[in-house]
Amino acid sequence: MILSHAVRQVLHTALAAYHDQPRVAEHLRHQLRRLDEPLRVAIAGKVKAGKSTLLNALVGEAVAPTDAGECTKVVTWYRNGPAPRIVLYPKEGGPAALPVVRRDGALEIDLGGTPAERVDRLVVDWPAQSLRATTLIDTPGVASINDGVSKRTVRFLEPDDDTPTEADAVLYLMRHLHVADAEFLEAFRDQGVARATAVNTVAVISRADEIGAGRLDAMFAARAIATRYRSEPALRGLCQNVVAVAGLLAHTGRTLRQAEFVALAELARLPRAELDASLLSTDRFLRADSGQSRRELVRRFGLFGIRLATSLIRQGSTTPTAVADELVARSGLGELQRVLQVQFGERRDLLKARSALLALDRVVRSDGDARGLGREIERILAGAHEFAELRLLGALRSGLVELPGPVAEEAERLLGGTGNAPPARLGLPEDAPREDVHRAAFDALRRWQGQAENPMFGRRAADACRVVVRTCEGILAPS
Ligand SMILES: Nc1nc2c(ncn2[C@@H]2O[C@H](COP(=O)(O)OP(=O)(O)OP(=O)(O)O)[C@@H](O)[C@H]2O)c(=O)[nH]1
Ligand SMILES: [Mg+2]
Secondary structure, eight states: OOHHHHHHHHHHHHHHHTTTOHHHHHHHHHHHHHHHSOEEEEEEEBTTSSHHHHHHHHHTSBOSOOSSSGGGGSOEEEEEOSSOEEEEEESSSOOEEEOOEEETTEEEOOOTTOOGGGEEEEEEEEOOGGGSSEEEEEOOOBSSTTSHHHHHHHHHHSOOSSSOOOOSEEEEEESSOOHHHHHHHHHTOOOSTTTSSOTTEEEEEOSGGGTTTTOTTHHHHHHHHHHHHHTOHHHHTTOSOEEEOOHHHHHHHHTOOHHHHHHHHHHHTSOHHHHHHHTTOHHHHHHHOOSHHHHHHHHHHHHHHHHHHHHHHHTTOOSHHHHHHHHHHHHTHHHHHHHHIIIIITTHHHHHHHHHHHHHHHHHHHTTTTTSOHHHHHHHHHHOHHHHHHHHHHHHHHTSSOOOHHHHHHHHHHTTTTOSSHHHHHTOOTTOOHHHHHHHHHHHHHHHHHHHTOTTSOHHHHHHHHHHHHHHHHHHSOO
16 A cells, blocks of 8 residues: 555544544644645754755745844744744744734844743744745754753654654754764654654755855865765764755845845955955955945855855856856755755655654554554554665665675665655666666666575675565566
8 A cells, every 4th residue: 555545544543543532633633634734844953053044045035034033042934825924832822923024035033022932933924936845944053962942952853752743854954063963963863663764864064155264165175075974974874965055155146136246246346366365254354344235245145155256257247147046056055955855855755654653653652552553553664665665775874784885875776865766766867768767677676686695695684685676676566
């Protein structure tokens, strides 16, 4: 049976089994509704990692406040909606609508005097194409695992037994690999059957333009670091992929204004050595002319962005659109969007099914499986090949199952590690003809049947090969 049908069915069975417990029943109905909602992706990371800026870049508008203020300490949901609306859900008492105020293109959220600790969440409805398939959730920065705000974020991402996890997937931002990041990722890494992989996490090296002291090749350096992290054993088991992004460049590029282009063009006319010298630090840049306009340029572009944009203008970019497109292209936003599509978008149903099963599993465990649903959950988890693929991907990445290098690489690809569609799994171009896909799948099947019999492999590796065989069979005979 198709996984999402099986999950729906078990939720209905549970609903019948728990009909005499209104709170549990409501919770289960909520899980059913959630299956049809957009995927929920939380953006997490340390304080000032650039979470809200990246969220704005993904949405294409300044909806998330980026400066200090009470609202950056509150979990805030951004959903697609017909008209802008902000609702505050306090920990105690009923929800309250907040005024929608935009200043200078940016949404301003004022909690109206409610302290952040008393707020459970803010929900912002916003009409935006990019929010149709995905609801984005901005979370407060984590300073250390133990302070209050961090606890709120950890609890949100990996809640205790009473409250189910609210996010289907996590984008974890870090400025560079730090022990605290690894600990944090470790802290919310799932345990147990369906959870044995960090299938739902993508790591981002954020504020990537600041790497390499603002030199114009900063983004290359950042991408090289991302590539290195991707194969770092400590990270491989914790996330699906690592991408370098300069959220500020992306956001400013997507929202560039004519007046900003004019100001940059004016800077580009200065003698190059003079401009380069003043762009060595914010202080120097503002010392030359501390007017509001330079300050505003630094806020919107950062020093790297100013250097990049002026150099683009000098090299012949004569329109705001040309500069804007280039800033976005260099920011790494496109690659992040592609990775999100492959890791989250294409796995939407699986991630949703997983969230629902985890929530149901919590309900069932909380009364010691008094209504006998545990076996049914187990059956779905064990029976769905999609979960077997995910478990194996995680096991390969964390080194729990070892296969020789190139063999492991092919296994990861066939299991959907770099894309879910059959051509991507087989290493073929996206638009490969069906016969080619079929032939490649058949070859892979034969090869992996052989691997499964390889006497050099231990039991775990042989089991892993059988999962890959099953994947090849699935490609050959789609359900
Ligand atoms: N140079 C540069 N600065 C950035 C980038 N992203 C964010 N910043 C700056 O970093 C500061 C913090 O950015 P935010 O987006 O508010 O970061 P945050 O992680 O949401 O911060 P908190 O919610 O307070 O934890 C702001 O001054 C941003 O302008 C980036 O890609 N490059
Ligand atoms: Mg923030």
